Amino acid sequence: MDAIGSLIDGFATAITPVNLLYAFLGVLLGTAIGVLPGIGPAMTIALLLPLTYSLGPTQAFIMFAGIYYGGMYGGSTTSILLNTPGESASVVTAIEGNLMAKRGRGAAALATSAIGSFIAGTIGTLGLALLAPVIVRLAVQMGAPDYFAVMVLAFIAVTTVLGSSKIRGLASLGIGLLIGTIGIDPTSGQQRLTLGLPELADGIDVVVLAVGLFAVGEALWVAAHLRRSPIEIINVSNVRMTGDDWRRSWKPWLRGTVIGFPFGAVPAGGAEIPTFLSYATEKKLATHDEFGRGAIEGVAGPEATNNASAAGGLVPLLTLGIPTTATAAVMLGAFQGYGIQPGPRLLDTQPTLVWGLIASLFIGNTILLALNLPMATLWAKLLRIPRPYLYAGILFFASIGAYAANTSTFDLWLLLVIGALGFFMRRFGLPVVPAIIGIILGPVAEEQMRRALQISNGDLGGLYNTWFSKIVYLCILLLLVVPPIVRAVRSRRAGPPQPDVAEEAAPHPHANVEGL
Amino acid sequence: MSTLPESGRKAGRSEYGVALLLLALGAWAIFDALRLSDLASRGPVSARTVPIVVGVLLIVMAVLLTVDLARGGRGEQEGGEDVDLSHGSDWATIGLLVASFVANALLIERLGWPVSGAVLFFGTTFALGSRHLIRNAIVSIVLSVSTWYLFNLALGIPLPVGILKGIL
Numbered sequence: 001m002d003a004i005g006s007l008i009d010g011f012a013t014a015i016t017p018v019n020l021l022y023a024f025l026g027v028l029l030g031t032a033i034g035v036l037p038g039i040g041p042a043m044t045i046a047l048l049l050p051l052t053y054s055l056g057p058t059q060a061f062i063m064f065a066g067i068y069y070g071g072m073y074g075g076s077t078t079s080i081l082l083n084t085p086g087e088s089a090s091v092v093t094a095i096e097g098n099l100m101a102k103r104g105r106g107a108a109a110l111a112t113s114a115i116g117s118f119i120a121g122t123i124g125t126l127g128l129a130l131l132a133p134v135i136v137r138l139a140v141q142m143g144a145p146d147y148f149a150v151m152v153l154a155f156i157a158v159t160t161v162l163g164s165s166k167i168r169g170l171a172s173l174g175i176g177l178l179i180g181t182i183g184i185d186p187t188s189g190q191q192r193l194t195l196g197l198p199e200l201a202d203g204i205d206v207v208v209l210a211v212g213l214f215a216v217g218e219a220l221w222v223a224a225h226l227r228r229s230p231i232e233i234i235n236v237s238n239v240r241m242t243g244d245d246w247r248r249s250w251k252p253w254l255r256g257t258v259i260g261f262p263f264g265a266v267p268a269g270g271a272e273i274p275t276f277l278s279y280a281t282e283k284k285l286a287t288h289d290e291f292g293r294g295a296i297e298g299v300a301g302p303e304a305t306n307n308a309s310a311a312g313g314l315v316p317l318l319t320l321g322i323p324t325t326a327t328a329a330v331m332l333g334a335f336q337g338y339g340i341q342p343g344p345r346l347l348d349t350q351p352t353l354v355w356g357l358i359a360s361l362f363i364g365n366t367i368l369l370a371l372n373l374p375m376a377t378l379w380a381k382l383l384r385i386p387r388p389y390l391y392a393g394i395l396f397f398a399s400i401g402a403y404a405a406n407t408s409t410f411d412l413w414l415l416l417v418i419g420a421l422g423f424f425m426r427r428f429g430l431p432v433v434p435a436i437i438g439i440i441l442g443p444v445a446e447e448q449m450r451r452a453l454q455i456s457n458g459d460l461g462g463l464y465n466t467w468f469s470k471i472v473y474l475c476i477l478l479l480l481v482v483p484p485i486v487r488a489v490r491s492r493r494a495g496p497p498q499p500d501v502a503e504e505a506a507p508h509p510h511a512n513v514e515g516l
Numbered sequence: 517m518s519t520l521p522e523s524g525r526k527a528g529r530s531e532y533g534v535a536l537l538l539l540a541l542g543a544w545a546i547f548d549a550l551r552l553s554d555l556a557s558r559g560p561v562s563a564r565t566v567p568i569v570v571g572v573l574l575i576v577m578a579v580l581l582t583v584d585l586a587r588g589g590r591g592e593q594e595g596g597e598d599v600d601l602s603h604g605s606d607w608a609t610i611g612l613l614v615a616s617f618v619a620n621a622l623l624i625e626r627l628g629w630p631v632s633g634a635v636l637f638f639g640t641t642f643a644l645g646s647r648h649l650i651r652n653a654i655v656s657i658v659l660s661v662s663t664w665y666l667f668n669l670a671l672g673i674p675l676p677v678g679i680l681k682g683i684l
Contacts, residue, residue, distance in 0.1 A: 390598075
């Protein structure tokens with residue numbers, strides 16, 4: 001298999017002492033930053049982007065591989081020990097994980113989460129390595145209308161599947177597309193929405209956007225509502241699992257991997273639905289009647305799902321250039337910052353970079369496991385960082401990152417404006433994810449659309465004249481019809497979940513997977 | 517969430533501002549697009565198309581949001597580890613934070629990052645309620661000077677040195 005051979009080449013790239021060091025640094029920083037309350041994986045990558053400015057693309061992406069998994073693991077630690085997750089993918093982990101921690105089983109919860117993440121991440125990355133060349137072989141036959149259709153699918157998916165209000169999701173997507181349009185139109189060379197400011201001619205730098213929306217917006221929002229009473233943090237020591245924990249965890253790990261990977265791999269994914277599906281599945285299959293009091297299966301399954309879906313999410317990102325989560329969108333922005341446009345030709349043009357990145361995901365995952373079992377106690381201490389320092393630090397590093405992007409004061413003012421936008425989006429329930437996907441993917445989608453219409457000589461039929469694009473538009477239609485079912489599932493999360501939830505939601509993944 | 521009808525209605529009213537903002541952004545997109553000439557394009561799609569479509573999307577969402585709000589729909593405020601939604605937005609804190617941020621933007625090229633960064637960090641910790649002034653000042657200076665060294669020496673990104681030129 002050529003995938004295996006390429007992967008071995010990738011390992012040859014990744015296992016040089018310097019690159020191993022970058023992978024290690026990435027995992028360490030990713031976990032340390034990700035474990036801090038209020039900092040999700042997308043913000044972790046955005047805040048750490050400036051550190052990679054002086055690196056070559058290969059080293060930078062090896063470091064991102066570490067940050068990607070590290071940031072995600074950090075987020076689950078926070079939700080298990082604090083029970084108020086900041087990001088949607090950890091919501092489910094927090095349910096049983098925090099109950100376990102309260103019963104003094106926090107160490108086992110952290111261990112099953114770390115080992116489950118490792119197993120799911122490794123299998124998921126293997127899936128990525130095997131699947132990516134296959135998708136690329138199909139994707140090289142995809143034309144502009146096909147790409148445009150898949151991008152429309154991604155837009156519709158992030159706005160309708162995530163969040164509770166479609167109107168607000170679409171409004172947020174509109175804001176993102178609008179921001180993405182700012183700058184010189186590459187086809188006609190005309191300035192759009194620049195207000196005559198020369199600094200805006202090249203568009204807004206992705207670091208400024210990501211850091212502004214995630215870091216500054218979040219810091220301002222939290223600062224306005226800072227919890228004055230001290231929050232309860234549970235101590236853990238000696239992270240390990242008993243034999244019984246192992247027996248109860250291994251099946252949920254594997255099931256979670258199987259549920260998570262496909263959801264991440266279809267360009268309509270996100271980790272929210274699969275983690276919930278995994279939770280529902282484990283609850284239904286559980287033999288110990290411990291759900292609701294801290295069942296280890298309820299941590300093992302969703303955590304594995306979360307990581308497998310993150311690995312799966314790299315498939316559309318690397319092969320099609322389509323991000324499905326905020327984290328992937330920030331990564332795509334980082335790629336573009338290096339002048340690299342992910343897509344089917346990336347594996348041919350940059351094999352060292354791509355396979356080095358994939359190999360580093362394996363390495364990063366292993367480092368993560370080795371690091372987290374002994375260091376979980378230390379990570380837990382990071383949760384006690386005084387909140388003024390935490391949020392002051394976020395603003396401080398956000399400012400450095402934005403300034404360093406172009407060494408320009410203008411970007412600091414822009415950062416404040418984008419941060420204010422992020423604040424108001426949080427205040428009024430406009431989800432941030434559609435906006436960031438719109439910003440990053442909008443210009444690419446426009447290019448594909450205009451290319452498709454140029455080929456068809458302006459005939460609008462040129463947008464759906466291939467069988468593939470027709471199928472994708474059918475999927476979009478399904479996506480618009482199925483959400484009422486999802487909402488029914490979602491509303492049960494508030495109350496005691498019913499055992500038949502998994503069955504109700506089951507048609508949804510199949511509708512997606514088969515169509516693509 | 518709120519059980520007080522008065523505050524609920526008040527919160528609802530500010531949400532109409534979101535609809536207004538969407539309307540303004542949509543109108544901006546369309547007006548900006550209309551002044552573009554479309555010489556280079558062929559067929560129905562030009563540089564204007566996407567801004568106009570996005571503008572229309574934003575305006576339609578503004579209208580739908582207004583309808584949703586009138587029917588009693590409310591935006592769901594975002595929660596989080598450190599977020600306590602039981603009280604309203606603390607505008608004094610926000611004001612001080614923004615002031616620190618603006619101070620940094622104004623000072624960074626004049627006084628340099630080691631000074632402006634320290635002002636930023638000290639100002640934000642103060643805004644967030646920390647009153648260990650001496651400890652905060654020390655932490656601020658250590659952070660801004662060490663990040664200056666990190667970026668200039670280790671990462672090769674020149675942050676402004678400003679008035680400390682020759683000292684650092």
